Amino acid sequence: MHRRVAIIGGGAAAAALLGELLERQPPQALHLDWYTGGGTPARGVAYGTRSDRHLLNVRAASMGMFAGKPQGFLDFLQREDPAIAGTDFLPRRRYGDYLEAEVARALALGKAQGHDVQIVPFAADAVVPEVDGVTVFRNEEGRRVDAAVLALGALPPQPLAGVSAAALGSGRYVVDPWPLLAAPPAAAPDHVAVIGLGLTAVDVLLELAARWPGTRFTAISRHGRLPEPHLRAAALPSGDSAELIEAMQDAPEVRRWLHLLREAIAQEEDWRSVIDSLRPHTPALWATLSIEQRARFQRHARWAWERARHRMPPPVHESLAALERAGRLHRLRGHLQDADVDADSLRLTLRPYGGGTPQVLQAGLVVQSAGMDFDVTRTPHPLMRQLVVNRHVLPDPLGLGCQATPQGRLLHEGGTWPRLFAIGSLLRGTLWESTAMPEIRQQARAVADQLLAG
Ligand SMILES: Cc1cc2nc3c(=O)[nH]c(=O)nc-3n(C[C@H](O)[C@H](O)[C@H](O)COP(=O)(O)OP(=O)(O)OC[C@H]3O[C@@H](n4cnc5c(N)ncnc54)[C@H](O)[C@@H]3O)c2cc1C
Known part of the structure; x- marks a missing residue:
């Protein structure tokens, strides 16, 4: 078990990991350094909005912060207002309230159990991974930890080419x-x-x-x-997505997949049920695609997928x-x-x-408003630049974050770092769907499993 862990990032992904680690009540005391980068911890970009016009694009019943409690957000809301339904789309501001409440609860639980959590309201500037530990720097002062997790969210947007x-x-x-x-x-x-x-x-x-x-x-x-x-009511689950998924895995080619999807959709009352049925299988399907096929997907199918999926x-x-x-x-x-x-x-x-x-x-x-930036080779983000320039991480060849194992361990030229992990946007190239809470909470659980193992 890794007892000293640095969590780097101040958004929902970091909060989900912190919650997973403390909620499990590990037998030995944890020392967690949580670098939040400033701002209100847990809300991050998406849930920092104060506008009630900005709604969640996922139904309340699916937005729980913990993989083991997907209804957690709905439970939180219904304690105040039992009339709220699981199919509702609530303001993102309310989700930020929920995240903050869960973090406060996890911190209180952790304290009562003897765990030590230091909230560092600044950005980490540099991270140096080694086989037996990781050093995290802020203002040139390094702190050695057993393991570190990057939960940095999307990279800062860059001006498009052609803007003078x-x-x-x-x-x-x-x-x-x-x-x-x-x-x-x-x-x-x-x-x-x-x-x-x-x-x-x-x-x-x-x-x-x-x-x-x-x-x-x-x-x-x-x-x-x-x-x-979205439909007003949730789309009914697809009849037999197992057959579709098997056929897609057997023929990992974008053109073939589009054909299979069109066939499956023709048999459903609404296309959304087919798209939604792929959600839990997306990382496994993405893993079957060669780099050429992934590039083809990016060129030809990405925008249609984004419109249908998000x-x-x-x-x-x-x-x-x-x-x-x-x-x-x-x-x-x-x-x-x-x-x-x-x-x-x-x-x-x-x-x-x-x-x-x-x-x-x-x-x-x-x-x-051209979407999230994932390209770590062209970003001015200081920590990402340091990691790339020093070759501590391997950029995804299609500009989708960093190369990693499906369980979130980052890769370097010589192999896999045993103690440097990522969750969220940096895993876009590894998992494809990696930015929404239903995926992020699974990643938080997988990384917590690895940190607390042994
Ligand atoms: C507008 C918008 C709406 C969305 N709506 C939904 C939705 O309805 N449902 C859903 O499931 N998903 C939604 N998402 C997806 C969203 O990305 C995730 O739900 C989630 O917020 C991602 O959290 P994160 O922690 O990975 O990233 P972020 O929220 O971006 O948080 C990352 C944090 O890390 C900090 N940071 C960066 N570098 C450092 C550093 N070096 N040291 C310390 N801290 C650092 C940043 O300042 C930031 O606070 C939405 C995203 C956006 C942008």
């Missing part, structure tokens, strides 16, 4: 939407362009449209399509449809070629996918 320095310096091009959403300026632009149409873009559109009722929005993405909506709650879908009906939201297909300052606005040039005449757009504000 003048556009970035103008304050009219926003690379990270979250600080803007927390405190949008009172002066509303006439026209806002949103780059991306995933769930982050949806949050941006809902929030800014409500704050700025006179503003028009143009949202731009490769296909110009929004995420699919869906919008029905009220969110209805709000966006209302914005479109009111003529305040337009969607465009295209790819940002460049963005530059033009008098008191930005001029965007959009290139249609597959060729055609570029389109030019003027906007008073541009909000980049």
